[in-house]
Amino acid sequence: DAMVIQNPRYQVTQFGKPVTLSCSQTLNHNVMYWYQQKSSQAPKLLFHYYDKDFNNEADTPDNFQSRRPNTSFCFLDIRSPGLGDAAMYLCATGEGFWLGEQYFGPGTRLTVT
Amino acid sequence: AQSVAQPEDQVNVAEGNPLTVKCTYSVSGNPYLFWYVQYPNRGLQFLLKYITGDNLVKGSYGFEAEFNKSQTSFHLKKPSALVSDSALYFCAVRDVGNTPLVFGKGTRLSVIA
Numbered sequence: 389d390a391m392v393i394q395n396p397r398y399q400v401t402q403f404g405k406p407v408t409l410s411c412s413q414t415l416n417h418n419v420m421y422w423y424q425q426k427s428s429q430a431p432k433l434l435f436h437y438y439d440k441d442f443n444n445e446a447d448t449p450d451n452f453q454s455r456r457p458n459t460s461f462c463f464l465d466i467r468s469p470g471l472g473d474a475a476m477y478l479c480a481t482g483e484g485f486w487l488g489e490q491y492f493g494p495g496t497r498l499t500v501t
Numbered sequence: 502a503q504s505v506a507q508p509e510d511q512v513n514v515a516e517g518n519p520l521t522v523k524c525t526y527s528v529s530g531n532p533y534l535f536w537y538v539q540y541p542n543r544g545l546q547f548l549l550k551y552i553t554g555d556n557l558v559k560g561s562y563g564f565e566a567e568f569n570k571s572q573t574s575f576h577l578k579k580p581s582a583l584v585s586d587s588a589l590y591f592c593a594v595r596d597v598g599n600t601p602l603v604f605g606k607g608t609r610l611s612v613i614a
Contacts, residue, residue, distance in 0.1 A: 392544070394544075430603075430606045430607060431591070432604075436601070478545070479544075489547040490545075493544050497542075
């Protein structure tokens with residue numbers, strides 16, 4: 389089945405130690421998104437790629453970076469995780485930015501110790 | 502900037518009874534409205550959307566939503582609730598222009614057998 393896959397599902401990292409979360413899709417969608425979701429809160433968009441064009445939300449900290457080497461894969465890099473970065477990170481894809489629904493992966497739960 | 506409000510943190514309903522999960526929105530232009538559901542430790546799943554056309558939108562798993570422009574609302578409904586409908590429900594809105602999808606804080610639905 390076509391889907392959005394996130395690895396790992398659970399990630400523990402130390403304060404200040406860089407971490408990379410990965411997302412892959414078999415849907416061949418041109419848009420990929422990264423969201424941060426803290427407990428009992430709405431998902432917050434960090435950035436998205438429209439094909440190779442990177443779009444950063446204005447309030448996304450510089451600590452968060454992303455790479456999209458090809459259509460199928462997208463990575464979220466947290467350069468120096470702080471305790472406040474502990475959250476669920478959701479990857480999503482879409483066929484178009486405006487009107488199409490988004491397809492979400494299961495998420496990666498990040499713990500910072 | 503667009504915004505969305507889900508006034509209820511929790512909705513409890515007996516199995517077999519109708520359910521309503523409320524959502525109101527604020528946009529500068531015509532709204533594009535979405536409902537998503539999130540089960541524990543899972544990503545969000547798309548339920549339905551309103552772009553234009555009929556005010557009553559039918560979606561997955563027997564859910565529907567009614568767009569009311571005068572009340573700026575987009576309430577999610579189901580005629581007969583199932584225990585398996587218990588989950589976290591998010592309303593989301595996109596405004597015209599280069600704006601991202603904005604999610605409400607979510608409403609936890611609990612269907613009691």
